[in-house]
Amino acid sequence: MADPDLRLGLIGLDTSHVTAFTEILNNPAAKDHVNGARVVAAFKGGSPDIASSWSRVEEYTKTLRDKYGVRIHDSIPELCRNVDAVLIESVDGRPHLEQVRPVFAAGKPVYIDKPIAGTLSDAIEIFRLAEKAKVPVFTASSLRFASNTLAVRNGSIGTVTNAWTSSPAHIESHHPDLFWYGVHGVESLFTVMGTGCVSVRRGTTPEGGIEVVGTWKGGRRGTFREGKGYEGRAEGTKGSSPVGAYDGYAPLIAAVVPFLRTGVAPVSPEETLEIFSFMEAADESKRRGGAEVTLAEVLEKARRR
Numbered sequence: 001m002a003d004p005d006l007r008l009g010l011i012g013l014d015t016s017h018v019t020a021f022t023e024i025l026n027n028p029a030a031k032d033h034v035n036g037a038r039v040v041a042a043f044k045g046g047s048p049d050i051a052s053s054w055s056r057v058e059e060y061t062k063t064l065r066d067k068y069g070v071r072i073h074d075s076i077p078e079l080c081r082n083v084d085a086v087l088i089e090s091v092d093g094r095p096h097l098e099q100v101r102p103v104f105a106a107g108k109p110v111y112i113d114k115p116i117a118g119t120l121s122d123a124i125e126i127f128r129l130a131e132k133a134k135v136p137v138f139t140a141s142s143l144r145f146a147s148n149t150l151a152v153r154n155g156s157i158g159t160v161t162n163a164w165t166s167s168p169a170h171i172e173s174h175h176p177d178l179f180w181y182g183v184h185g186v187e188s189l190f191t192v193m194g195t196g197c198v199s200v201r202r203g204t205t206p207e208g209g210i211e212v213v214g215t216w217k218g219g220r221r222g223t224f225r226e227g228k229g230y231e232g233r234a235e236g237t238k239g240s241s242p243v244g245a246y247d248g249y250a251p252l253i254a255a256v257v258p259f260l261r262t263g264v265a266p267v268s269p270e271e272t273l274e275i276f277s278f279m280e281a282a283d284e285s286k287r288r289g290g291a292e293v294t295l296a297e298v299l300e301k302a303r304r305r
Contacts (some may be wrong), residue, residue: 006037006260009083011076011099012045012090013060014053017113017249021087024253026068032250036257039064041071043079045099047092050172080106085260087111093179094118097126104133109263111256112139115179116272120280120302127269138265139272141187143167143230145251149243152192157236164223165189165232165244169210177286178224178279182210185232186224188244190275192234193222197278199294202285212282273299
């Protein structure tokens with residue numbers, strides 16, 4: 001490309017991520033500036049049945065347009081014609097499937113912010129369509145890229161045998177309980193445990209928050225707990241380490257930009273679908289009074305929809 005910077009388009013201007021990410025990318029003087037891409041275009045989006053979505057669209061639109069010179073487009077296909085790659089930022093996961101269809105049709109690589117979708121079935125369909133269109137796509141929470149979590153994933157304490165992570169888990173009525181915000185702590189858990197979770201049981205913490213205990217192949221165990229902050233600990237064959245910290249958005253953006261250039265995703269579809277199966281199984285366990293639910297069961301059910 002003649003222009004050394006990728007031209008990025010944002011879809012969904014109802015989250016603080018759109019201004020935070022644009023500051024990191026577009027402002028060379030920003031403390032955590034990431035080179036290689038600039039936000040140049042956006043599509044408003046917004047969900048009329050979620051107050052925390054529709055009430056913020058105009059404010060963020062104004063900031064992007066007036067402070068950063070971002071052009072606001074009236075449709076997603078129009079946006080795609082004017083960018084090299086796309087970030088779907090709509091805070092509501094439900095419209096992501098329909099929003100990504102024209103992006104795939106345009107052949108633009110795309111990062112989808114959490115949650116990838118409002119249902120496990122939609123998440124499966126997004127990856128199916130991406131494979132069919134041969135368009136690179138990935139999703140992740142910023143917590144995946146915290147330094148202490150990545151160190152453990154990369155072997156600093158050997159094979160992880162047991163871990164717990166904690167994050168806030170605000171619930172939004174249109175999404176499965178953990179999809180909306182608990183996904184952050186669950187993603188930290190899977191970053192250190194890896195794939196291979198077989199089943200979950202859902203209960204409550206002593207404080208009355210959500211607690212989900214997962215059993216991995218080989219008897220390894222990982223637990224997500226609702227809490228006020230972002231924390232956790234992992235035990236491994238060579239020691240133990242704190243995990244689950246929040247290091248800001250820059251580490252995520254520093255992973256997104258190379259992905260958009262190379263098409264090589266830092267998180268596989270299989271791992272993402274296991275994360276969302278874990279959270280869906282947690283809801284099913286809740287419906288069954290805390291009974292054990294396998295991930296295979298909920299994944300098979302979602303694939304049939």
